[in-house]
Amino acid sequence: MANINLSKAKNAKNDEFYTQYHDIEKEINAYLDFDPDVFRGKTILLPCDDPEWSNFTKFFAQNFERFGIKKLISTSYAVESRHYKTGYQITMFEQNAPQYDKTKATKNGKIFTLTRDQSGDSKVDVNDLVWQYLDGDGDFNSEEVKKLRDEADIIITNPPFSLFRDFLSWIVRAGKQFVIIGNMNAITYKEVFPLIKKNKMWLGATGNGNDMVFAVPKGTEVDEKDKQKAARLGYVGDYTRLGNSCWFTTIDHGRRHQPLQLMTMADNLRFNKKLKGKEKYDQYDNYDAIDVPFTDAIPNDFDGVMGVPISFLDKYSPEQFEIVGITDREADNAFRTKIYTRKDSSKFSDLNRRATIKTNDEIVPVYARLLIKSKKLTE
Template sequence: MRLTRKQRLEKSQKDKDDEYYTLFEDISAELQHYKEQLKGKRIICPCDWDESYNEEVVYKEESSIIQKELFSNEGTIKKIDILASKKKFEKDLEGVKCEFVKFFVANAEDYYIQSISVSGYSPNADKGVKFQNVDYSLYDVVITNPPFSLFGEFIDTMMNNNMEFIVIGPQNAITYKNCFKYIQENRMWIGNHYHLSGFRRPDGTVLPKSDNIPRSCCWFTNLDVEVRHSKIPLVEEYCGNESTYPNYYNYNAINVNKTNSIPYDYDGFMGVPITFLPKFNPDQFEIIGLGKYVDKIVETKGNELKILSNNGELKIPYERIIIRNKNPYKGE
């Protein structure tokens, strides 16, 4: 039997099959939106896999090799200070495996990045620095693709260290209790791209965009994202179309199946799909809670929101976020 997208992602986490390497085109497509916000920043890319533990690149000035390695060693964390060097080098990036490193070295001067650091950890050899042990006071922004099985802990680490971050994570991390709390408190949100174009595996094969894993991942950040300042156009009306928006059997809210179906004239609580979040504008809507964790839900088996269908059966819609329109249309 074919597994669903959610089941496949959960299986990969259970098996700790976390070695999905981000494609250069996905990194470039996302990070170009933060160019101004990255100026003068000290960036660290915590990497937890063998691939990024030992990176090397040749820097050349004219015909002389001036630096054989990409980074100067600072213990087990490696760093190159772009501003201090004040030089533009010819960079040989062919041997660099990590696409995050490749992108930042290739664009460091253009982005006016102060420094790039990598904390590498090799699980097989148990050497290097785990992301939990990095001294984040030395850096401004964390940018990486953390292990999916540790994503919740990774985000807690970012928050506990007051770090700015741009990271890739599983879409269903939205439903993790700790991650959703940060989203609800406007301390974290979805980045500019909700899906990825693919992933590269350790054996060199690429999972295409059509595969469930890339389609089930997105960017998370706490840097400003333009869409958070754009209002969702609301064209549907609740008054006169009440049957389109059934009330939940065990919670005082209506069910909305699609983001573009949110009615402009409803002032109560609404349950919307998690795909609402990439378009979420905190000035337009308030997030009340996650369906299965929301306060005052009438407990039923599984503690899920339920809809009473016409035949009397209780249906459970896919994961819902409870929201409220801050400025519903009240009529003339």
């Protein structure tokens, strides 16, 4: 397996990435800061998980009482169905349990539930998790897991990267709240962007587009650069870092409502070092909008449409801006971009702006742009 990142994980169907406890804690605390009762009285489902190893399970079990959770459900996918490339060792925890079944241990998924004190120590925590084998392999599309989805109020997990689109659709069909990890580029997916545009889904509060470290199964081949970057963040051993990961959610948080502090167009051109040498903002030649190549270069006094990088969504406040559309060719109702030839001026200014030259002399725009408008100037 080559260098591990989210897009390659999708292609290689390498879905075994385990989220760090610290990253989960930071993200969930942001929702609690905004609404301390966000999980109170709720049933939380953690699917596509491995409860014996999962930091999601540990985190929510340890905070069960503090968050006021009604019920915690965590499910795993069967060992044989995951097609491990390296050896899988059954844990002593499972082998020593009275319900242990040698055949089911590899062919069936498991379900862990937490509702009350089982140990008699007058508190509800990770020691009170109760488990059994699922009837099937734990596939989220199975009727068995669908029933658990329908029972839940909130779904939280790091889903299989190769199945992100299907998994998101699986949640949305049931109308459930969620907090899941994915690839920042998923913003351009036709299953994702309409939800973002309508403010039915948004980015989480932390780690968006930045390095996140994930544990990987022992023996997984990890690129040396990723190992080194993980080590610099304090993780040595079977870890990798994914530089384009982010949280997607339907749960509100305070960062989402913090407006960007921006300069005027004139001040940006004069003082913003990222625009050094520019006398004016580029105007697209195929759409009535200006190109803003950096989020911190968005002018606060322009009332028209602006094309901005998709990373803008990490700073997006629905009270400050309206999302008009997206240029990517996949998304529903996307704004189509022009195709240029070598005969065209080298100073073309397309919605996507950057381009690659194909062998047949076509120049095809690539990187997507979000199209936004300032709400306060247009209302």
